[in-house]
Amino acid sequence: EPEVTQTPSHQVTQMGQEVILRCVPISNHLYFYWYRQILGQKVEFLVSFYNNEISEKSEIFDDQFSVERPDGSNFTLKIRSTKLEDSAMYFCASSVGAGGSTGELFFGEGSRLTVL
Amino acid sequence: GDSVTQMEGPVTLSEEACLTINCTYTATGYPSLFWYVQYPGEGLQLLLKATKADDKGSNKGFEATYRKETTSFHLEKGSVQVSDSAVYFCALSSYSSASKIIFGSGTRLSIRP
Numbered sequence: 558e559p560e561v562t563q564t565p566s567h568q569v570t571q572m573g574q575e576v577i578l579r580c581v582p583i584s585n586h587l588y589f590y591w592y593r594q595i596l597g598q599k600v601e602f603l604v605s606f607y608n609n610e611i612s613e614k615s616e617i618f619d620d621q622f623s624v625e626r627p628d629g630s631n632f633t634l635k636i637r638s639t640k641l642e643d644s645a646m647y648f649c650a651s652s653v654g655a656g657g658s659t660g661e662l663f664f665g666e667g668s669r670l671t672v673l
Numbered sequence: 674g675d676s677v678t679q680m681e682g683p684v685t686l687s688e689e690a691c692l693t694i695n696c697t698y699t700a701t702g703y704p705s706l707f708w709y710v711q712y713p714g715e716g717l718q719l720l721l722k723a724t725k726a727d728d729k730g731s732n733k734g735f736e737a738t739y740r741k742e743t744t745s746f747h748l749e750k751g752s753v754q755v756s757d758s759a760v761y762f763c764a765l766s767s768y769s770s771a772s773k774i775i776f777g778s779g780t781r782l783s784i785r786p
Binding site for chain 2: 560561588590592594597598599600601602605607612613615648650655656661662663664665666667
């Protein structure tokens with residue numbers, strides 16, 4: 558069964574360092590997303606991506622964040638200069654149609670980021 | 674803005690017990706409502722959904738009814754199994770946005786044999 562895969566599963570980094578989280582969405586999906594969950598808190602929407610551009614982003618997704626689909630298969634989230642409060646589980650997801658209309662997002666297992 | 678509030682966990686039940694996980698929402702317009710489940714070591718996956726008032730979503734013995742008058746979408750199951758142990762997330766799709774889904778904080782459910 559096709560699945561969304563994320564790497565790394567866990568990354569530890571120093572404050573101020575750049576981090577890239579990688580995702581391989583399901584191959585025929587057109588919409589891609591990043592969410593994050595700080596321990597014990599809600600799963601928060603960060604950004605959605607369609608047709609090679611950001612379709613929507615939250616207020617959390619400021620200038621230190623960027624997304625890219627560099628080669629038609631990977632979908633990456635870059636955090637330019639990490640802060641302690643960026644420590645969270647980051648989930649990638651993909652969907653065939655717009656997630657809000659179908660509700661069916663397919664999620665990866667998550668990448669846990671720990672900023673020291 | 675739109676939001677979802679669900680009961681805090683963890684919830685621990687014995688096998689074959691009845692389950693209810695409460696979820697209420699705040700939204701403009703008429704959102705679609707969802708329950709996602711995350712089994713240990715896996716990503717979130719859609720469990721069930723309801724797209725309009727009074728709709729009942731169901732899957733794997735779980736049910737939830739879209740109640741517009743109480744802005745609720747409580748998850749229920751009559752007899753839980755050990756294999757139901759997971760984290761359950763209530764979610765909605767924002768009327769103002771076609772692309773994103775808004776999640777609650779999740780409720781961890783543990784079932785004792």
